[in-house]
Amino acid sequence: MIYYILQPFSDQAIVIARFIKENSSKRVVGVLLLDEKKGKSDEVYDDIITVRTYDEINDLGVIVPTGAPSTEALLRKGDVQLGKIKMKKESLGVFDKVNFLNHCRQVSLPIPLMLEFNELKSSSFPLFYKEKNEKGGGLRGKANRFSDVENLPHENLIFQELIDSKGTYGVAFLAKNGRILTSFSHFEEESYPRTGGSATIIKKIEDSRLDQLTQKFVETYKYDGWGLAEYKYCHKRQDFVFMEVNAKFWASCLFTFKNNPEFLDMLFDISIEKEDINTMIYINRLLKTGLLNTLKVLYSYKGAKKIILKPFIKTIILGVFIDLKLVKL
Structure with missing residues (x-):
């Protein structure tokens, strides 16, 4: 069996690849898309291949998405099975942060106060902003004043009450x-x-x-x-x-x-x-x-x-x- 590790140079990919290599006889292959750069930890892989799309991967192996982009790409095609656990396509919903927060509000899970960009005023700050759709990291941060956010792509962002506690x-x-x-x-x-x-x-x-x-x-x-x-x-x-x-x-x-x-x-x-x-x-x-x-x-x-x-x-x-x-x- 071959494990195909997507986004192979992320921290989590390297960890997963090492566990498989050290605890099984399975081959471990890192998979890069054409626009991804090769990293410095390729010794953990038996091979590194480059593909235009993940559809080119041999479907006889186990495909392991590690970061947000690769996980989203596979879920858009259907469920993703790893061992005894199946991530269902419906999990895509949490990549949409507005959808996620609306669900939490409907079932009375505590969430930060949401703010609309056109309603922001001096008393709204400091606040926290992040992208509406998960991309892995992405644009996010703390804004202390309106000038910190006025030139950002606000149509793609969520603005929230700042929960200013450590960690x-x-x-x-x-x-x-x-x-x-x-x-x-x-x-x-x-x-x-x-x-x-x-x-x-x-x-x-x-x-x-x-x-x-x-x-x-x-x-x-x-x-x-x-x-x-x-x-x-x-x-x-x-x-x-x-x-x-x-x-x-x-x-x-x-x-x-x-x-x-x-x-x-x-x-x-x-x-x-x-x-x-x-x-x-x-x-x-x-x-x-x-x-x-x-x-x-x-x-x-x-x-x-x-x-x-x-x-x-x-x-x-x-x-x-x-x-x-x-x-x-």
Whole structure:
């Protein structure tokens, strides 16, 4: 059997490819579209192929979409099966953030206050904005004044009340027939980029309220597949606020898989020993905040698990350049 890994140089793709290579005899092939660049971690793949469309892939293998674009592309053609878990085409609905938020409102799940662009006034700020349709990262950020958003493509954006609390909470899950089969919760204490980025410092947590909210979404949406539900804690409400569900593999899935191997078993028929990891540091991402900050964080979290996903000599040099203000990210 061959596993075809789409968007093969994303962090989550490299993690998945390594688990398959290290725990099975299956061939692992990275698949690039013509407009995608080859990355620096091709040693994890038996081969790298380039295609014009994903239709060109041999359908006798298992196709693994990893990021938002590849997952959306496959779902538009139908359901996506990985091991015992099927992500149904209906999961496409969460890529539309307006549709997702409207569903949450209808079933009384807590969400930030929505704002229309033509209704914005000085008292609306600060606020948070992001793209209406999931593209993986994309345009998002905090706006402190109208001039921060007036030249943005506002017709493609959602404007929301700013939930100005530290970090982001996540519940990774596998679901079938509107029921969660297994899950794992974490707290992204810091991320890069700071707004809507991937975790640099991530911690294991347990919280029954997060479990309750995620189960309610899965049940009412009749969600099938894998995903990551994301929340911010609102001090004003004294409750978690639902931000989004990502119907794709998440950049910090290594932390999930190590702590809860049921994900690997159900998705890829891989059996590994559980590791009880409380905190994980992603060094490659952290270096993008500067070398000095990276050293400070590593000193503060001496007991944390340190992860290097990609060759990082170039990233270390970038960290130095950031500290010297020779590069701005």
